[in-house]
Amino acid sequence: MTTTIALVTGGTSGIGLGIVRRLQQDGMTVAALDLDTDKNRQVAQEAGVLFIPANLAEREACKKAIEMVSTELGGLDVLVNNAGFQHISPIKDFPEDTWDTMLHVMLTAPFLLSRYGWDLLGRSGRGRIINIASVHGQVASPFKSAYISAKHGLIGFTRTAALEGAETGITVNAICPAYVRTPLVDKQLADQARTRNLPIEEVVSRVMLEPAAIKHLLEPEDVAALVSYVASRAAWGMTGSVLNLDLGWTAR
Structure with missing residues (x-):
């Protein structure tokens, strides 16, 4: 057999690390792509996975990442586009270079990684592209214009790629979580408090969980469990789907 x-992007922390660990448990050989830092290298080493250093804001880095997976591991069956970051600011103050970088990391890079990995994914006849979008790929909130634009675009890309990949057995799906308890979310607390003029201790209840029916933050393992299913053979008939893991946010 x-x-x-x-390959999991943003694979050394938060949701990405949770996905890496779950796919390992499922018996997969996993590579974790992330920025080239000593900490990220150490996390990958401790997890026992191939570390791929790459800045996804750079086009050439996307191509080299796919080449490294192919050379070091011999192919590619599952691509999880998870890497991302957030900047919270009103549009009138939003830094132009930050906008460019965010769209490249969260929208252009998933396209490029899919494009460069397309033949490898199709070769096995059971390729999987899983895009970690967000509930903000379907709804909007203030002060997150670049993030929300990228995630809306990622859902559009998911649907288009699903139509093109079907003939060669590549399925493409998007997962849309609500807020997940990660270092990235922890870093948002002060920015959310500042832009909304709230005490920092009220941000989770009054901003992050206010639209949700279930008043608890998700954990990385919750997202990883859904990725595990979408990556499995059991999900062969699922493609072009947008899977909400949003605590009931969009049920309203």
């Missing part, structure tokens, strides 16, 4: 090879 051949080993399934997976």
Whole structure:
């Protein structure tokens, strides 16, 4: 039985690390892509996965990442586009270079990684592209214009790629979580408090969980469990789907 090879971007912390660990448990050979720092290298080493250093804001880095997976692991069956970051600011104050970088990391890079990895994913006849979008790929909130624009675009890309990939057995789906308890979310607390003029201790209840029916933050393992299913053979008939893991946010 051949080993399934997976690449997870943003794979050394938060949701990405949770996905890396779950796919390992599922028996996959996993590569974690992230920025080239000593901490990220150490996390990947401790997890026992191939570390791929890359800045996804750079076009050439996307191509080299796919080449490294192919060379080091011998192919690619599952691509999880998870990497991202947030900047919270009103549009009138939003830094132009930050906008450019965010769209490149969260929208252009998933396209490029899919494009460069397309033949590898199609070769096995069971390729999976799983895009970690967000509830903000379907609804909007103030002060997050670049993030929300990128995530809306990622859902559009998901649907288009699903139509194109079907003939070669590549399925493409998007997962849309609500707020997940990660270092990235922790870093948002002060920015959200500042832009909304709230005490920092009220941000989770009055901003992050206010639209949700279930008043608890998700954990990375919750997202990873859904990725595990979408990456499995059982999900062969699912493509072009937008899967909400949003605590009931969009049920209103």
